[in-house]
Structure formats: C-alpha cells, structure tokens
C-alpha cells in the first residue's frame with residue numbers, strides 16, 4: 001500500500017506530485033481511525049409498496065473492514081447503505097452501529113452516533129453556486145460548532161485541508177472553482193473529497209465511480225480504499241464495476257431482490273455466481289448474456305473476471 005501522503009491518482013507517465021498529508025481533525029472527541037462496527041439483524045425495509053427493498057437481511061461488518069456491495073439495479077444496495085448509515089429506518093429487524101441500536105437512542109445520542117458515519121449518496125448534493133473549497137469542507141461540519149459552521153459559509157476555514165483532499169483526486173487546481181463549473185466526474189470526486197476531510201469511522205459510499213472513466217475509476221477507488229485502511233475506518237461501497245469490486249475488496253456482498261445472494265472473499269466468487277446475480281429474468285438466454293459466459297462445472301471455483 002502506498003503511503004497516504006503520496007497516494008493520489010497521477011496521470012500515466014507523469015512523475016508523482018508531492019501532496020501534503022491531511023491534517024488530523026482536532027478536538028472532536030472522536031478517535032480518528034477507530035473503525036465502526038456495523039450490523040444488520042434480520043433487517044427489512046419496505047419503501048411503501050408490498051415489496052421489500054431489503055428483505056430479512058443479516059450482515060456483520062467488523063471495524064475497519066472493507067466491503068463491496070454489488071448487484072443489479074434495484075437490488076437494494078442504496079437501501080442497505082441507507083440503513084447502515086442510519087438514514088433509513090428498518091421496518092423490521094435491527095441495525096447496530098458499534099453495538100448500539102440507533103433508532104432507540106435519543107435525538108442527541110443519535111446525532112453523535114451519526115457523526116461516526118460518512119455517507120456519500122449516488123448523486124452528490126452540491127449547491128451549484130458554491131465554491132469547491134466550501135463544498136469539500138462541508139465534510140467537516142459534523143465536527144464543527146454551529147458558530148464555526150456558519151462562519152465557514154462566509155469565509156472558508158482550513159482551506160489547506162480541502163486542498164489536500166482534492167489533491168488526492170488530482171483536483172487541487174479546482175479549490176476555488178464554482179461547483180457548477182465542474183464536469184460530472186469532477187463533481188463526483190469533490191463529493192468524495194468530503195469523506196477525506198471528515199473524521200468518520202465508517203465510509204458508506206454509494207456508486208462513487210458512476211461518472212468516471214475507467215482509469216479515473218480505479219484511481220479514485222484506490223484513494224478511498226487507502227484512506228480507509230490508513231485510518232482503520234470501515235468502508236462499505238456499492239459498485240456497478242464488478243471487476244473493480246472483485247479486484248480491490250477483500251469481501252464482496254452480492255445483493256439481489258433485497259437479499260444477500262453471496263457474501264465472501266472474491267477468491268471464492270465464481271463467474272457463475274456473478275452471472276446468476278445479474279441474470280435478467282425478464283429475458284431468455286441469448287448469446288452475450290452473462291450465463292453464456294459461464295463454463296459448466298468448473299466456473300464456480302474460478303474467480304470471476306468477466307465484466
């Protein structure tokens with residue numbers, strides 16, 4: 001693993017730039033690097049209709065563990081991340097964060113617990129007219145007082161911290177740009193830079209690579225993985241890039257129809273497992289569809305590398 005200070009993505013063939021290490025958040029009372037334990041116990045979520053978006057699901061994620069969530073559209077990945085991030089309340093079952101049941105806590109205790117979690121949604125909620133520096137430093141709001149947060153809207157505090165985070169994503173030259181002057185991929189990385197400036201013990205990241213080209217996607221994922229590993233933070237990341245999930249994560253959970261189909265290391269996930277996970281049951285088999293790639297018998301024992 002590369003050291004945190006020089007791990008930012010670099011264009012191929014160019015010498016590595018010197019990137020300052022991220023300063024540590026002072027005085028928050030939250031130990032940087034203390035990973036958060038996350039668990040679902042027979043958790044279900046109904047978003048209103050009869051179908052469950054998450055169906056009687058149990059998983060246990062140790063502090064500092066790195067887990068990829070994969071599965072077809074509508075499988076329940078965002079819903080699972082929402083439940084783990086205490087944004088979505090399970091309609092049945094329990095979620096546990098560091099052993100505590102968030103939905104039974106008082107308001108202030110729940111807010112304290114949520115500070116331990118950093119959730120990055122699929123579509124970054126970045127105000128278009130905001131400066132990038134302000135957008136990134138929003139990742140520090142949970143650890144700032146109200147007064148300091150309001151003051152930061154007027155004048156950016158600690159811009160060097162935002163600059164260091166942006167540098168990890170090769171965006172340091174965009175520090176003072178307006179958000180609406182960024183490309184979709186730049187906006188996505190600005191949103192991820194928020195995770196780097198936060199002192200959360202768990203990163204729950206929903207499809208962080210959807211707007212990125214393949215090279216940037218790999219580099220960006222590496223920054224997230226290295227940052228989490230360096231801090232000992234827990235990382236749960238939903239991905240549609242199955243190859244990257246299998247290459248970069250030690251544990252991969254396959255979700256389909258709100259249920260866990262498999263939950264194991266990539267070395268024990270075969271092409272057949274991937275093909276079944278993504279099987280489109282509305283259409284019959286045809287050449288080029290996932291099941292056509294599966295070798296009968298031996299496929300399940302080989303790591304999948306077919307997407």
Ligand SMILES: Nc1ncnc2c1ncn2[C@@H]1O[C@H](COP(=O)(O)OP(=O)(O)OP(=O)(O)O)[C@@H](O)[C@H]1O
Nearest residue numbers: 047048052053071072073074075076077078079080
């Ligand atoms: N707010 C909502 N109201 C009603 N149904 C919802 C809501 N959010 C999600 N769903 C439904 O819950 C199911 C799971 O959705 P979810 O967004 O968790 O899937 P996903 O695996 O993240 O999908 P994608 O890969 O397309 O982002 C889907 O059937 C979806 O239509």
